Amino acid sequence: MIETPGLPLTLLAFVLVIGPLVFVHEMGHYLAARWFGVKSEAFSIGFGREIAGWTDKRGTRWKVGWLPLGGYVRFAGDMNAVSQPSPEWLSLPAEERGKTFQAKPVWQRAIIVAAGPIVNFAIAMVILGGFAMAFGDTRTPPVVGKVVQGSAAERAGLQAGDRITRLGDRDIAIFEDMLSYTRIHPGEATQVVFERGGQQRTSPVTIGVDQQRDRFGNSYRIGMLGIARGERVTVPVSLLEAPVIAVRRTGEIVSMMVETIGQIISGRRSVKELGGPLSIAKVSGEQITLGPEAFVFLIALVSINLGFINLLPVPMLDGGHLLFYAIEALRRRPLGPEAQEWAFRGGLAAILSLMLLVTFNDLGNFGLWRSLARLIG
Structure with missing residues (x-):
């Protein structure tokens, strides 16, 4: 409903x-x-x-x-x-x-x-x-917990326990880095670099597309690899650490904006996804x-x-x-x-x-x- x-x-x-x-x-x-x-x-x-x-x-x-x-x-x-x-x-x-x-x-x-x-x-x-x-600050290691059957990750040959170190042109330090990259690259063909058994491997991957609809009826195209995260680690954040995390997260958001604008300019993302004051009011x-x-x-x-x-x-x-x-x-x-x-x-x-x-x-x-x-x- x-x-x-x-x-x-x-x-x-x-x-x-x-x-x-x-x-x-x-x-x-x-x-x-x-x-x-x-x-x-x-x-x-x-x-x-x-x-x-x-x-x-x-x-x-x-x-x-x-x-x-x-x-x-x-x-x-x-x-x-x-x-x-x-x-x-x-x-x-x-x-x-x-x-x-x-x-x-x-x-x-x-x-x-x-x-x-x-x-x-x-x-x-x-x-x-x-x-x-x-x-707190969530710092989940970028380790594959489980691979979804029929997913982009399975087609790329990823297995549980693989540690992803790079996806496309982005270095992956925590699991959330991978999520932020895949979400805005639905259907894009790229490469994934991962470690298995102490050896580094590279595999081509086409990020999957998941059409989602929220409870308000909004429809979204979300990129997904099809892997479950491992154990999530949330650590307390002190007053001294908070500004560093705030700057990092702000930088991540700005980076995502720049990348999204680049995708619209290059034609990889439709201009129909641009919203204005009416969309802000709705959200x-x-x-x-x-x-x-x-x-x-x-x-x-x-x-x-x-x-x-x-x-x-x-x-x-x-x-x-x-x-x-x-x-x-x-x-x-x-x-x-x-x-x-x-x-x-x-x-x-x-x-x-x-x-x-x-x-x-x-x-x-x-x-x-x-x-x-x-x-x-």
Whole structure:
């Protein structure tokens, strides 16, 4: 039976995930700017018409927009999309101009821009480190406990007791390394390196495909070798070890994202698997019904996603700004306003196209296109 959390709970869960993460992201920009003496004119959570807000003693307008799909900090002097000096900026009094974003050296501007994604990664690491301390760290040796009959592992000649050391281009240190690799490579032909009787062997293997459906009706293609793990070892994690584990797990998640994007670009994975805000809302509603641990872990994953996506070198995103600052640092002068303007237009077009694509995918996953086809037919 398919379970659904209902629209009100889904919307509440979505706001509880996106709202705080957008807030801490923009707060990263705000605090870094304040540290370097840049005045912030507005701090907004959400876009569109203001539904609530106030102005603090520093002149910053704190407000909430009616569309909770993002947010922004507007710094003093941001008079154009590329933050380039303009006649209006040059006409400001020297003291006021010194508090604007453009007046700061390139390294300070880079830190202000990078602070948002950095805070997103930091929040995720705090959550993952807390989970490690609460539940321990699982370190199962990559030893085959049992081979499933008819599986990819059996066809590759693996046997119980074999110790897997490498799968494809990834070294395997623990059993979980193998699981994370196989899950995102369904149907892919590769090689497995393993030890048997003190000797190293290599065998070709085509990772199996398991079509799974969860209790919410979502369908997934999962890669599987078809082997059971040996004895699982969970060790306690100290306060000093927790940050190391958190960084490692965050790195693993980012690595998986990079690999998945590479698969989509190369055509090995369908663009239909890309999801947007509607998918996040749907998953948020599902995870909140599974308990606080599942929901908080989702917040960590979404926070990593926000940090990672914002660092992509696409104009309009934080990574695009950082790319321009890197060029400015190398050239000792910024790119011309016209070049930056065209780059930002291209970045905006790319982002809008991506939003249309993921929204189309989300509506398809919700069954809208099938319903319309049945009505038309």
